[in-house]
Amino acid sequence: MKPLEAGDPIRLGPYRILAVLGEGGMGKVYVGQDGEGRAAAVKVLHPHLAHDTNLTQRFVREARMAQAVGGGSVARVLDARTEGGRPWIATEFLTGPTLADAVRSHGPLDEPAVRALAAGLAGALNDIHGAGLVHRDLKPANIVLTTTGPRVIDFGIARPEHGLTLTATGQVPVTPGYGAPEQVLGQRVGPPADVFSLGAVLVYAASGQHAYEGSHVAAVQYEVVHGEPRLDRVPPALRPLIGPCLAKDPASRPLPDRLVRAAAPPRGSERAWRHGAIAQDITAREHGLHRLTTLPGGAAPRPVSRRRLLTGLAVGGSVLAVGGGAAAWWGLSNRAGSGPFDIPAAVETPQAKVLDTQKGDYVLGETPAPLWSISSAVPADSPAPLPVRDVIVVAAPEGGIAARSVVDGTVRWTAAKAVAARRYLSLSDRLVAAADGDGSLVTFVASTGKPKWTAPADAAWLLAADDEAVYVVTGDRRVRSVGRSDGRIRWTVGVDADLGADAASRGLAARGRLVVTAADGTVVALDTADGRRVWDRRKQSDDGRAKVALSGRVLCVTGKNLTAVDVVDGKELWSAENPKPPNGTPVFWGPPTIHGDHVYATVLTFPLRYDLRTGRGTDWVFQTLIECDPPSPLVVQGNGLWSVTVNRTEGGINVVDLSEGNKTTWVFRIVRNPDRYWITADGNRVFLLDGTTLAALPVF
Known part of the structure; x- marks a missing residue:
């Protein structure tokens, strides 16, 4: 260690600078001490390099990389900031020689x-x-x-x-x-x-x-x-x-x-x-550090109270995470609500009016007009729309992703560097997670689009998220967990199943399990704590990815059959009897939808309903929906069950009144792209993706 020289900083954030540890081409490393008397190694970029964007990116990336590594084998990052245009990183002080x-x-x-x-x-x-x-x-x-x-x-x-x-x-x-x-x-x-x-x-x-x-x-x-x-x-x-x-x-x-x-x-x-x-x-270095960090007379610096420390951080601490800018400043001492991992409160979902024929909202036997419809709202290859409270996230026509108001379809914000084809997820209805062109995770406040935290992930596409982590498929087709509280990679594992390409596999995370539906029809459940395989079900689907839906611990899986399993241990709870198809037609069950005590799924062209707990069929077959498209999602919103029926050139949406069993209430003859559609719902609105058109439909 060497004494400070003219031009060396006296203080950086909470650290009093005491001595010089070393110097390299990019910057100097100092011995720093915080208000609690703890030593740190503080690395500072040289002043003449601080305005070089490439070097500042490299410098700040160092903090991000070290933060991502667990296991105690590297020096822990304690803080990382920029003050007066001079970025610095504080790490755990390691007492010993190189x-x-x-x-x-x-x-x-x-x-x-x-x-x-x-x-x-x-x-x-x-x-x-x-x-x-x-x-x-x-x-x-x-x-x-x-x-x-x-x-x-x-x-x-x-x-x-x-x-x-x-x-x-x-x-x-x-x-x-x-x-x-x-x-x-x-x-x-x-x-x-x-x-x-x-x-x-x-x-x-x-x-x-x-x-x-x-x-x-x-x-x-x-x-x-x-x-x-x-x-x-x-x-x-x-x-x-x-x-x-x-x-x-x-x-x-x-x-x-x-x-x-x-x-x-x-x-x-x-x-x-x-x-x-x-x-x-x-030992000699430990004694030298003790002498350096102890005031004359043997008195250590007076500790700063937690209240005073938090107050000081709220006033003077600054941590900025910029998802689409030139650099991302990472740190651990964040102002309340302003740091990259401080999650904003979720906004209220604006509820649309539920139409009532008794109040004259629509004429019985006629179909009401869409709430809004925007042609060319999305590119032809947009993933399924994702409602997140007051916005619906889709691919942007000019590239990236866009969040549109659920009320009128207007664009609220865009993120040009996010790659829609890698998919996007809602994080507790507060953040939207996506991946950029490098496979890094990027997150945005759902309602405003404000960038939050960014983390290296090598994400080929996103699988699922829970309260603890975001789960992705990596470029080499492994599954990876990235912590939501710190952006660190928790674990990375191989999966004994074909995850496919172009976001072919999907995921669902809950109850300590990450359920992956692979491209080869295999369903695999991993422990979210460490990525350990807990159970699997092989070849659930002959034509690719199986579909799943979850309520509590009951996971419904469709493909060659409809089966309910315990998501925690994989134990089969019940399996529906497959119908006998005419002319040997292969049996195919469409995506399951759980609503209340029932699970709905389409087999052949019939939507069926089963008791979620027992698997007992209700003998409730929608005879009027025999042309329901088997791959169509089934959506329950308001009092209706919504599904899509198509032929070779066009299609429509059928809405069945659940309160009357098998009465078709509305038919929207608006699907123009029978091979390119999706429906989803939230807040008393059903959202239809039809080719490049995005629309919101009313409910009754």
């Missing part, structure tokens, strides 16, 4: 310590890759040796697995001799690149020499791509562990969990961090 300092000061590590280091760093890579990230700059200077083991720092050029570049030139910074061959060549970089870097780190730890050397940078990088690593000074017993990590082909490098097992550190090897020269170094 691996680079330790080897320079004390020489190479012995074999047990190298094995302990390998196991610890491989575990850290598991945590990083499990969060969907690639560190990209693992090297001795970015590894801190603490009493609890090695910790990884500096996520300055970390990226999601699908990310390619950071800089304006398209060249990713590489530490010579530690970046993988594919990284040197500017090719796509995935988790195996970090394994290569780990191999180079272990060579240095075991021998005190770099795995690749040369007279200049270009010579070193040439050796990385074309030469062989220098393992001659690595103990022979460690070469089988280290050598495979340095394979030229990324596919030939071992996975981190395999490295944890292969390292096989002997019992007691963790004492390398608690005894001997490195432990003495850690």
Whole structure:
């Protein structure tokens, strides 16, 4: 640590700046201390770089990347802000030398310590890759040796697995001799690149020499791509562990969990961090930090009360998350209601009038006009409309997504960078979640469109959401959970089912289960806490994705049949008897709809109703709806059951009065696109997507 110099800040947010830890090309790292007396490492971008958009994006991304990693293997991010145009990041202060300092000061590590280091760093890579990230700059200077083991720092050029570049030139910074061959060549970089870097780190730890050397940078990088690593000074017993990590082909490098097992550190090897020269170094640094953070006379700084702290944050703390702008500022100390994870109150759903023939609202036997109808409101490939309180979310004709007023269909807000084809979700009727072109999650206040939090997710499309997380399908067809409270990736798992392409699979999350209906007809339930598979039902549908609906613990599944299962344990509760189709027509059950104590579903062309608890049919068949289109959603709104009937060229909407059993009340002959429609409902309105037309229909 070095004393402060002229031009160094005295205070950054809640941190009093005490000393300089180090300095690099992008900024300085200081020792900071908050009002409670806790130390932090505060990294600040150089003033002359603060106006460079690309660098500020990279700098702030570091906070986002580190925040996404759990498991305690990296330095925790405590705060991240911008003040006076100078972005800074505060992280947990790790007391100990870097691996680079330790080897320079004390020489190479012995074999047990190298094995302990390998196991610890491989575990850290598991945590990083499990969060969907690639560190990209693992090297001795970015590894801190603490009493609890090695910790990884500096996520300055970390990226999601699908990310390619950071800089304006398209060249990713590489530490010579530690970046993988594919990284040197500017090719796509995935988790195996970090394994290569780990191999180079272990060579240095075991021998005190770099795995690749040369007279200049270009010579070193040439050796990385074309030469062989220098393992001659690595103990022979460690070469089988280290050598495979340095394979030229990324596919030939071992996975981190395999490295944890292969390292096989002997019992007691963790004492390398608690005894001997490195432990003495850690102790000396702890004493130095104590002297620095204790006032003369041995008095620690006076703690700030929680009330005063909260008041100060409410007045002076600033955290801004910009979903569509040039950068996203992330932090943990947010003003009440203003931070990216502070969720606004849900607005009231404006209720439309329920029409009554007794009051002259419409003439019995005639169909009332739509409440509103807008042609060319959506592109031809818009996903299903999503009502969220006072808006309905659809794809925007010019690209992105749009939220239209449910009252009159006017556009309330748009988000140009959201990709509608990746789908969108309601988060507690307060936020709308979508994905941008990079697969990052972006969220907006439903009523106003104000951007909120953004998180890296590599989302090919969105599956479902509950109170805790948003669940997505990743680019490599895994399922991923992203926490709603912090934007961190909670877990990522493979699913033994074909999730398809182009948002072919869907999801439903409740009761601690994420139910995924895969493109191959399989239904899989995952534990939302850790992604563990709990139960599955294979081949529920012959023609693709099965359909599901949930009430309490009862999950109704349609496809080849209509079955009710317990969503928690997958136990079958009942199954409806399939009708005997004429001429051997395959049986197909359409999407189920649950309303009250009943579940409705269409089989062949008949909408049927069953008791949700017992599965007993009510002998209630809508004889007047024999032309109901089986794939049509069934919607209950007001006193009616709504469905679509089509022929080859056009169609209409049939509305059955539920109170009278089988009486067709209204027929809207307005569907012009029989192969491109959807209906949904909320607030006494039924919304119809008909090709590129969006309309709202009244209810009775």
